[in-house]
Amino acid sequence: MSAKFIKLSVAAIAATIIGFSTTSQAVTVALTGTDAGGGTINSGWVATYSDAYVAAGWDVSLMFRGLSADGSQFNFEKDATFRAPAGDGVNGLEILFQKVDPNAKQLVINDEVIQNATGVDWGAFQWKLASGGTAAFTFAATGGPASGFQISPFTTMSFADSSQTLNFSNGTVANGSTWFAGANSATGIAIVSGSSSSFVLKEIPVGVGNINLGPAVPLPAAAWTGLSTLVGLGLLAGAKNARKLLA
Secondary structure (H helix, E strand, O other), X not given: OXXXXXXOOHHHHHOOEOOEEEOOOEEEEEEEEEOOOOOEEEEEEEEEEEHXXXXXOOOOEEEEEEEOOOOOEEEEEEEEEEEOOOXXXXXXXXXXXXXXXXXXXXXXXXXXXXXXXXXXXXXXXXXXXXXXXXXXXXXXXXXXXXXXXXXXXXXXXXXXXXOOEEEEEEEEXXXXXXXXXXXXXXXXXXXXOOOOOEEEEEEEEEEHHHOOOOOOOOOOOOHHHHHHHHHHHOOOEEEEOOOOOOO
């Protein structure tokens, strides 16, 4: 596999599970990792998602994968099991990312392991970024051409909405199967900083034949405002055990 980042020792990789904390309304993840010498790598970001996903068994996880050669990019893996109802072409998995350090590193999606447990085959998938400020956060390939990012069984990947949307299409992720986006790829998908200090990453499965997959996991009105307040106050309590280790 072509390296996208500094290679870590096996021992260091085993220690790179990102720490979880919970509140009554949300799960908050500090995006940190461990280098080969046992030192802490801090991305300068935290991620938050509704505990409704936990209750519904979506098994969301975010894991450190490594740094770029110059140390400016924080590569991570995002995994989730999408369960019915999985989204209606508008809604899906939503994760709020907030910058907690003015010198925060650029975030790069190294790969994703997404399990389709919705009961419906997917004919397409979308990643979307939503952010405030005058300059929006956008997607961009890093470490190589966009074509270097593995998307099988999809065959087409296209940027849209001024690179705030990434579309994956022309393929089928069957119900009960797993989509390993970015597997063994030399390229990652960077999230290029906008002017705001936060953004929401939304991931949306689209059923074959545009089948309506039903309502999304419920998210209370103004939930992201509430989550932002919780993060800002530093209410990170009740550590949650990590579910998996990096191979």
